[in-house]
Amino acid sequence: MHQIRRSVCPLDCPDTCSILATVEDGRVVRLEGDPEHPFTGGFLCGKVARYQERVYSPDRLLYPMKRVGPKGTGRFERITWDEALDTVARRLASVAREHGGEAILPYSYGGTMGIVQRNAGHRFFHRLGASRLARTICSPAATVGFNATVGASLGPDPESIVHSDYIVIWGQNTAVVNLHLMPFIKKARRAGARLVAVDPYRNDTARLADLHLCVRPGTDAALALGIMHVLVAEGRIDRDYVAEHTLGFEALSARVLAEYPVERAAAITGIPEEKIRSVAREYGAARAPFIRIGDGLSRHSNGGMAVRTIACLPGLVGAFAKKGGGALQSTGGSFAINEAYVRMPELSPPTREINMVKLGETLAPDFRPPVKGLFVYHSNPAAVAPDQARVLCGLRREDLFTVVHEQVHTDTVDYADVALPATTFLEHGDLYKSYGHLYIQKAEPAIAPVGEAKSNLEVFQLLAARMGFDEECFGETLESQIRGVLDVSAPALEGIGHSQVADCRPHRLRVEAETYARGFPTPSGRLEFYCESLARQGFDPLPRYEPCFQEEEAGQGALHLLAPPSKHFLNSTFGAVPSLVARAGRPTLLIHPDDARARGVRDGGTVRAHNSRGECRLTAVVTEDTPPGVVVAASVWWPKHSPEGKGINHLVSQKTTDFGGGSTFHCNLVYVSAGSGRGDS
Ligand SMILES: Nc1nc2c(c(=O)[nH]1)N[C@H]1C(S)=C(S)[C@@H](COP(=O)(O)OP(=O)(O)OC[C@H]3O[C@@H](n4cnc5c(=O)[nH]c(N)nc54)[C@H](O)[C@@H]3O)O[C@H]1N2
Ligand SMILES: Nc1nc2c(c(=O)[nH]1)N[C@H]1C(S)=C(S)[C@@H](COP(=O)(O)OP(=O)(O)OC[C@H]3O[C@@H](n4cnc5c(=O)[nH]c(N)nc54)[C@H](O)[C@@H]3O)O[C@H]1N2
Ligand SMILES: [Mo]
Numbered sequence: 277m278h279q280i281r282r283s284v285c286p287l288d289c290p291d292t293c294s295i296l297a298t299v300e301d302g303r304v305v306r307l308e309g310d311p312e313h314p315f316t317g318g319f320l321c322g323k324v325a326r327y328q329e330r331v332y333s334p335d336r337l338l339y340p341m342k343r344v345g346p347k348g349t350g351r352f353e354r355i356t357w358d359e360a361l362d363t364v365a366r367r368l369a370s371v372a373r374e375h376g377g378e379a380i381l382p383y384s385y386g387g388t389m390g391i392v393q394r395n396a397g398h399r400f401f402h403r404l405g406a407s408r409l410a411r412t413i414c415s416p417a418a419t420v421g422f423n424a425t426v427g428a429s430l431g432p433d434p435e436s437i438v439h440s441d442y443i444v445i446w447g448q449n450t451a452v453v454n455l456h457l458m459p460f461i462k463k464a465r466r467a468g469a470r471l472v473a474v475d476p477y478r479n480d481t482a483r484l485a486d487l488h489l490c491v492r493p494g495t496d497a498a499l500a501l502g503i504m505h506v507l508v509a510e511g512r513i514d515r516d517y518v519a520e521h522t523l524g525f526e527a528l529s530a531r532v533l534a535e536y537p538v539e540r541a542a543a544i545t546g547i548p549e550e551k552i553r554s555v556a557r558e559y560g561a562a563r564a565p566f567i568r569i570g571d572g573l574s575r576h577s578n579g580g581m582a583v584r585t586i587a588c589l590p591g592l593v594g595a596f597a598k599k600g601g602g603a604l605q606s607t608g609g610s611f612a613i614n615e616a617y618v619r620m621p622e623l624s625p626p627t628r629e630i631n632m633v634k635l636g637e638t639l640a641p642d643f644r645p646p647v648k649g650l651f652v653y654h655s656n657p658a659a660v661a662p663d664q665a666r667v668l669c670g671l672r673r674e675d676l677f678t679v680v681h682e683q684v685h686t687d688t689v690d691y692a693d694v695a696l697p698a699t700t701f702l703e704h705g706d707l708y709k710s711y712g713h714l715y716i717q718k719a720e721p722a723i724a725p726v727g728e729a730k731s732n733l734e735v736f737q738l739l740a741a742r743m744g745f746d747e748e749c750f751g752e753t754l755e756s757q758i759r760g761v762l763d764v765s766a767p768a769l770e771g772i773g774h775s776q777v778a779d780c781r782p783h784r785l786r787v788e789a790e791t792y793a794r795g796f797p798t799p800s801g802r803l804e805f806y807c808e809s810l811a812r813q814g815f816d817p818l819p820r821y822e823p824c825f826q827e828e829e830a831g832q833g834a835l836h837l838l839a840p841p842s843k844h845f846l847n848s849t850f851g852a853v854p855s856l857v858a859r860a861g862r863p864t865l866l867i868h869p870d871d872a873r874a875r876g877v878r879d880g881g882t883v884r885a886h887n888s889r890g891e892c893r894l895t896a897v898v899t900e901d902t903p904p905g906v907v908v909a910a911s912v913w914w915p916k917h918s919p920e921g922k923g924i925n926h927l928v929s930q931k932t933t934d935f936g937g938g939s940t941f942h943c944n945l946v947y948v949s950a951g952s953g954r955g956d957s
Contacts, residue, residue: 277301281722282310282780285324286393286701287846288386288414290606290712291456293320294782297702297722304328304702304723313782314435315713321455322843322859323850330700331726335684335852337697338727347672350690357728357738360694365742367677367693368404371649377405378627380649383635385413387654387683387849388732390706390719392757395618396732397653402624403745407647410631413660416936418574418605421583424807424935425591427797428609432566432602432790434713438463439600442562444472446586447496448570451480452843454712457568464600472555474499474573476838477866477908478901489555490903492546493836494576494824494943497585501821502541503556504532507592512560517594521796524806524818528588531818544821546903560593564601571605572840576943578822580935584807585819591803596792608711610787612766618757620749633939634930636663639670652680653698653732658687659848660912662928662939665890668915681735684852687915697729704731707758707777715782716772718758733757815934822934824943834945835871835907837885839924842910851914863918865894866908867948872898876950882919884951885909887944890926893919893951907948911941 278300285293294313298306307327311318330336340360345351355363371379382401388394401408422429437443437460450457465471473482474489474496482488491499507513508529518525542549559565567586574583587603595601630638630647635657638647650671661667671678671691680692689695702722709716725731730738733754740750759774768785777783795801799809811817844850844860851857865883877883879898884891885907894909902908915923931940 278305282719283702283722284708284717284719286388286390286706286708287324287849288389289846290454290710291315292389292708292710292713292715293324293456294717295320295324299722302723304331310782313715315456315715317456317459323846323856326853326855329853329855330684330850331702333684333852336726337682337685337689337695338729339697340728341695343693347674347691348668350685352695357730360696361738361742364679364694365739368649369743371677372404375645375648377625378407378645379647380404380406380651381630381638381647382406382409383632383650383652383655383657384409385411385632385655386847388701388706390701390708391613391615391761392618392754393704393706393732394654395615396736397651398619398621399623399749400736400740400745401651402620403740403747404743405625405627408624408627408629410629410937412932412937413632413939415571415574415606415938417580417933417938418569418571418583420935421574421580422569422587422605424584424804424810425587426792426803429606430609430791430797431607431714431787432596432604433787434604434607435460436600437461437566438467440464440564440566441469441600442472442558442565443469444474444559444565444567445481445485446474446567446569447573448568449475449479449481449572449840450568450570451484453570453841454568457712470558476906477903479840480843487555489547489551492544493838493906494578495545495821496573497578497582497819498536498541498544498821499547499552500585500589501532501536501819502538502545502552503559503589504528504592505536505538505541506553506556507560508532510557510560512557513592514594517597518592521597521802522591523800523802523804527818528805531820536821559589564598565590565593565595566601567603569603569605572942574933575939575941577824577931577933577940579933579938579940581815581820581822588803588805588819591805596803597790599790602790602792606711607714608709610714610768610785610791611709611716612764612768613709613761614764615761617760617763631932631937633662633932633937635661636666636670636930639673639676640666641673648676650676650678652678652688654681656686656688656848658691659851659914659923660925662925662941663889663930664915664923664925666930681732683729686848686851690916696735697727699725699729699731703729704733705754707761714785714787716777716785717782718777718780720780825945830945833947835948836905837927837944837946838906838908838942839911839928840908840942842912845912848912848914851917857917860910863892863894863913863924864897864910865948866897866899866902868900868902868904868906869898870904871907871948872896875948877948878950882951883948885927885946885948887927887946889929890922892922892924892926907946
């Protein structure tokens with residue numbers, strides 16, 4: 277007997293697919309894309325289509341465990357939930373008593389994007405008076421930068437891209453990370469749209485494009501300013517739109533005319549002048565140009581300003597007012613739901629905030645006041661966080677009590693004092709929004725929890741009870757929290773309440789495709805070429821280009837490392853699926869033939885990549901897909917699946933972005949040498 281259950285992909289990906297799960301005898305045997313969901317369009321990516329392998333993986337944590345070997349060795353003994361919860365509650369209470377609540381750090385990110393489960397720990401840690409975590413590892417620079425120009429990440433509706441005649445994918449490997457947008461792009465191209473990709477290497481998406489602008493990493497703002505120069509100098513501006521809907525055009529045009537002639541933009545970006553001119557002319561002439569801005573390009577020290585600058589382009593040509601035009605960074609701002617309802621920030625005393633990008637620094641023995649208790653859930657910092665050597669060093673500290681609530685036996689679990697088994701999305705319910713489309717959907721569990729796994733919500737409810745937190749909110753059901761999240765009066769949510777989402781089908785927000793048609797949610801109500809609020813924070817109020825590195829940082833032979841997502845993984849989530857790990861092969865480094873030759877590196881050989889933070893070994897792929905000076909390592913491998921247990925994030929720094937304190941995964945210099953084994957350099 278089999279049944280089809282509706283579900284939603286909980287992974288941190290813009291596509292948020294609607295899923296049909298086939299269940300036989302209580303086991304999930306097949307997952308398929310929901311044909312009724314307009315964005316999912318009836319298919320899943322190659323990763324999630326195999327998610328059932330992950331549910332029943334030999335790496336799955338099935339019961340609570342306590343550590344019996346040295347930290348990092350992953351040796352555990354089974355314990356009961358009662359013993360686990362008692363231990364965790366007792367240890368957290370003693371840390372709080374001896375060192376203060378701030379000595380406890382919750383660390384969580386995007387393992388599940390479900391609104392209730394993702395936020396279920398917040399009220400607990402707020403009540404505990406723990407340090408607050410600034411969840412910055414992904415895209416704050418892009419969000420802050422985009423919003424400085426247009427006010428909020430509202431859209432346009434990604435589905436409207438079918439009406440565009442000129443599509444620019446800027447800093448995103450869409451065919452890998454936003455796969456379900458591709459059918460819409462294909463449709464637009466069938467109707468004649470041109471596709472341009474702006475990326476420092478020829479990724480899977482650039483390969484499909486009509487034109488690939490191979491920009492030097494971290495120089496996108498200069499490219500956008502060069503394009504603006506052409507638009508202004510040649511009068512390819514929508515004057516009426518500019519006058520009515522934008523702020524600061526005179527100042528912007530003075531700057532681009534004086535400071536960003538095409539020759540300068542070409543010298544900075546490495547893109548020939550003629551290409552910059554022709555792209556600017558095509559962009560200016562297009563009926564409805566659409567720019568898909570990836571968060572990838574924002575993971576540089578100058579990334580926020582780069583995104584803000586690109587977001588100005590549609591303002592010059594009036595593209596936001598055209599069906600199929602505009603610039604899309606995220607649709608997240610359109611979901612007017614009340615997530616604070618789950619988080620309850622009002623429970624927190626004024627505690628310090630710790631930037632998650634700086635976990636390595638935070639766990640160092642000299643950090644004051646110290647962190648003595650760490651609670652990791654739905655994140656895998658031992659694999660995904662920057663400056664891996666520092667992170668692992670911190671996790672090894674004997675005086676740090678570490679709890680890890682996880683589905684599978686990750687590297688982070690290896691460092692836990694107590695490991696708790698977590699349910700997957702097929703085993704718990706939740707409400708899901710998206711950052712890449714405009715549908716909201718609820719999901720019920722498709723199967724019973726595997727082993728003794730418990731959801732985030734259950735774990736924090738049980739712990740709250742053990743800690744003696746007797747406020748009613750610590751017993752609040754999932755249903756009641758979903759009701760609270762949706763209980764807002766916003767036009768986008770009209771007719772989408774608790775009882776409507778109960779059908780577990782996708783519900784489209786009540787928003788228009790041209791999301792800024794009624795004005796921009798900026799302080800001036802206009803698209804801000806000139807942004808006063810940036811000026812108040814000490815930034816340049818106008819778009820500008822600032823180099824990522826100082827000259828002296830780039831020593832001889834340094835190469836620019838990009839560490840973007842792999843097609844076979846989603847962050848580190850699929851390290852627990854052997855068939856996907858096998859497909860991904862081994863950790864590789866794309867390197868240009870000239871750079872390979874100069875270093876005696878051969879295709880398929882082992883290379884050592886290193887910098888002041890550490891080193892790791894990878895297999896060289898010698899290819900012209902990457903230009904001279906740039907190397908690319910698809911991520912994120914589990915360190916324990918990497919040579920010598922060292923992942924690429926050994927080479928990534930804890931440096932943060934200009935806006936928002938974000939991560940800089942693509943803004944690192946490395947040295948590469950040929951080498952086969954340990955010890956050579
Ligand atoms: N298969 C798969 N899908 C995923 C993920 C995954 O790991 N695997 N991760 C998910 C998550 S958490 C996120 S946040 C999103 C990520 O999605 P986005 O951040 O929107 O896009 P990415 O493709 O990660 O961005 C990486 C691309 O940016 C390019 N890039 C790097 N530096 C620059 C630059 O200076 N200029 C320009 N123009 N481009 C640059 C890289 O070369 C690469 O092609 O994807 C989600 N989807
Ligand atoms: N080199 C490099 N590093 C990167 C990136 C990159 O592009 N390159 N991308 C960065 C980005 S954009 C991001 S967003 C981060 C993402 O980093 P993370 O959010 O840490 O993402 P994952 O590595 O997928 O880890 C999520 C973990 O949560 C667990 N999990 C899933 N659901 C649940 C649940 O309901 N409860 C509990 N308790 N656990 C659950 C999963 O088993 C998984 O191990 O990585 C960053 N790291
Ligand atoms: Mo992310």
